[in-house]
Amino acid sequence: MTGMPAALEFEKVSKEYGSFASRQSVRALDGFDLRVETGEIFGFLGPNGAGKSTAIHIAMGFMRPTLGQGQMLGRPFGDAAARRRVGFLAENVALYHRRVDRLMCFYGALNRMGGARLGERAREVLRMVGLQDQAKRNAGKFSRGMVQRAGLAQALMNDPELLILDEPTSALDPLARVMVRELILSAREAGKTIFLSSHLLSEVELVCDRVAVLHRGKLVRMGRTSDLLQSTEQTAIVARGITSDAFGGAVSQNGLVTMTVPISNQRSVMQRVWELGGEIVSVNPVRRSLEQVFLEVTADAQPPQPDGGR
Amino acid sequence: MLLIAFNFVREQRWPIFVLLLWVLLLAFLGLVADIPRMREDLLFLFKQVAVYVVAFSIFFGGSAIYNERKSRRILAVLSKAVRREQYLSGLVLGVTTACAIYCFALGLTGSWTLGAAGFPVSQVWFLMVCLVAACMLAGTVALMFSTFLNPFLAAGATALMLGVPWIASQTVAAGWGYVIPVSALTNTVLKSTFKVPGHNEWFPVGLAVLETLAFWAVAARIFSRVDIAVAVE
Ligand SMILES: Nc1ncnc2c1ncn2[C@@H]1O[C@H](COP(=O)(O)OP(=O)(O)O)[C@@H](O)[C@H]1O
Ligand SMILES: [Mg+2]
Numbered sequence: 358m359t360g361m362p363a364a365l366e367f368e369k370v371s372k373e374y375g376s377f378a379s380r381q382s383v384r385a386l387d388g389f390d391l392r393v394e395t396g397e398i399f400g401f402l403g404p405n406g407a408g409k410s411t412a413i414h415i416a417m418g419f420m421r422p423t424l425g426q427g428q429m430l431g432r433p434f435g436d437a438a439a440r441r442r443v444g445f446l447a448e449n450v451a452l453y454h455r456r457v458d459r460l461m462c463f464y465g466a467l468n469r470m471g472g473a474r475l476g477e478r479a480r481e482v483l484r485m486v487g488l489q490d491q492a493k494r495n496a497g498k499f500s501r502g503m504v505q506r507a508g509l510a511q512a513l514m515n516d517p518e519l520l521i522l523d524e525p526t527s528a529l530d531p532l533a534r535v536m537v538r539e540l541i542l543s544a545r546e547a548g549k550t551i552f553l554s555s556h557l558l559s560e561v562e563l564v565c566d567r568v569a570v571l572h573r574g575k576l577v578r579m580g581r582t583s584d585l586l587q588s589t590e591q592t593a594i595v596a597r598g599i600t601s602d603a604f605g606g607a608v609s610q611n612g613l614v615t616m617t618v619p620i621s622n623q624r625s626v627m628q629r630v631w632e633l634g635g636e637i638v639s640v641n642p643v644r645r646s647l648e649q650v651f652l653e654v655t656a657d658a659q660p661p662q663p664d665g666g667r
Numbered sequence: 668m669l670l671i672a673f674n675f676v677r678e679q680r681w682p683i684f685v686l687l688l689w690v691l692l693l694a695f696l697g698l699v700a701d702i703p704r705m706r707e708d709l710l711f712l713f714k715q716v717a718v719y720v721v722a723f724s725i726f727f728g729g730s731a732i733y734n735e736r737k738s739r740r741i742l743a744v745l746s747k748a749v750r751r752e753q754y755l756s757g758l759v760l761g762v763t764t765a766c767a768i769y770c771f772a773l774g775l776t777g778s779w780t781l782g783a784a785g786f787p788v789s790q791v792w793f794l795m796v797c798l799v800a801a802c803m804l805a806g807t808v809a810l811m812f813s814t815f816l817n818p819f820l821a822a823g824a825t826a827l828m829l830g831v832p833w834i835a836s837q838t839v840a841a842g843w844g845y846v847i848p849v850s851a852l853t854n855t856v857l858k859s860t861f862k863v864p865g866h867n868e869w870f871p872v873g874l875a876v877l878e879t880l881a882f883w884a885v886a887a888r889i890f891s892r893v894d895i896a897v898a899v900e
Contacts, residue, residue: 441748467747
């Protein structure tokens with residue numbers, strides 16, 4: 358334990374969804390441990406049905422864990438006072454059908470905001486998500502992407518210390534995704550903590566300091582984004598002044614030869630380049646895409662269970 | 668809490684509007700009818716409309732949480748600094764307000780049509796107070812059941828809970844009507860005639876308020892333990 362309290366912490370949380378009717382239960386989370394430090398952008402990855410939303414809903418106090426416990430901003434899950442300092446955007450958020458500016462004021466007021474500040478902040482957040490021109494329109498007539506923007510705006514109303522976003526970019530166009538990314542980065546500048554769940558690896562890769570990968574309710578990988586992407590097994594060596602046929606699997610382009618070799622062979626390959634009169638241009642660990650990481654950790658996946666989620 | 672209540676009323680504005688149409692019908696009849704001659708019919712219609720509102724309070728109370736959950740809108744609300752019991756009190760207040768709006772309109776038309784027919788106006792308003800109290804209690808009982816049952820079962824359970832004392836009050840002893848005073852209160856409305864407009868008995872009203880608090884407390888206890896598991900996408 359470090360001195361600073363964690364922004365969000367799960368301790369051996371398990372959750373089973375039971376059903377009286379079907380008499381079968383789905384284990385959505387299984388002994389799930391996670392600690393999100395204050396001030397970081399944390400990516401929460403996992404394929405559909407991995408249990409990401411379940412974990413988030415437990416943290417927000419919508420549900421109780423079957424086993425285990427946890428804290429949010431130093432208070433046990435479900436504490437209303439802690440929620441006041443949290444902004445939450447649900448997956449497929451649904452809002453009431455009314456003018457967006459009034460809607461923002463409504464959600465702000467639920468967090469006991471009031472006075473002139475309320476209307477001012479409503480305008481501010483709508484500007485932040487690019488809805489300032491739609492402020493007087495009814496949210497019931499919005500497209501999915503616009504609803505999602507409005508949902509993000511309502512989560513920002515209270516200028517939260519901890520922002521929990523469940524698949525925030527699922528309905529957004531590329532431009533809006535950039536906007537969300539910038540919002541997240543500027544929130545970190547301001548010292549906020551962001552917990553971002555996604556099944557889109559590219560989203561997470563660009564902004565997150567650390568990521569955790571959840572698979573079937575279990576944490577399968579966790580670490581700094583760069584470490585996770587770095588392969589410990591392979592390096593890419595780029596050389597000049599040799600021909601590619603001297604090495605199996607090497608690719609030649611514009612006079613540069615690139616070869617990917619196991620780390621254990623790195624030394625001997627470099628020596629051979631020099632022996633052949635070549636010159637080493639660069640030696641780099643191979644960066645894997647998160648897609649690869651994803652495929653690796655989910656490789657053990659058997660076909661989805663018949664009752665499994667979509 | 669007030670916000671949630673107001674929000675509820677806003678969301679239910681169409682059902683409330685439809686209900687108000689009934690009141691309008693009564694007003695319309697009052698306009699065209701020969702009031703003194705048709706006064707028994709008017710009173711009958713008045714009572715009928717009054718009973719509808721109790722049924723609607725059960726419907727409102729039983730479906731409120733379910734609708735919010737089904738539409739996933741509950742998440743954005745409960746993600747704020749709103750405790751579960753505050754959320755519930757907002758709904759109780761919302762159901763009561765919705766019914767009170769209706770009762771107010773009914774009271775207005777009633778005091779005009781029935782008043783013209785010789786029914787004491789102050790008694791009309793007393794009956795409306797009884798009705799609001801009955802709605803509040805019925806709505807809260809329905810809300811309590813709906814925290815763990817689906818709207819149909821919740822409405823059924825509420826009907827059972829309110830119906831059994833009513834039947835007992837008819838068959839066994841009138842005192843049973845006071846166990847859950849919805850039946851006593853509705854009876855006050857139903858039994859009133861032009862000859863005997865009924866006496867001002869405040870006891871069941873006070874009892875209804877107390878029981879509302881009790882059922883609200885039970886509902887809050889249950890609701891703070893249930894999972895708000897929304898539909899899976
Ligand atoms: N309300 C629910 N009732 C029953 N099972 C559920 C419910 N919500 C989620 N599940 C199941 O729990 C698992 C995890 O779901 P979820 O947390 O929504 O995953 P994710 O958000 O990672 O896509 C899935 O198998 C899903 O079918
Ligand atoms: Mg999800």
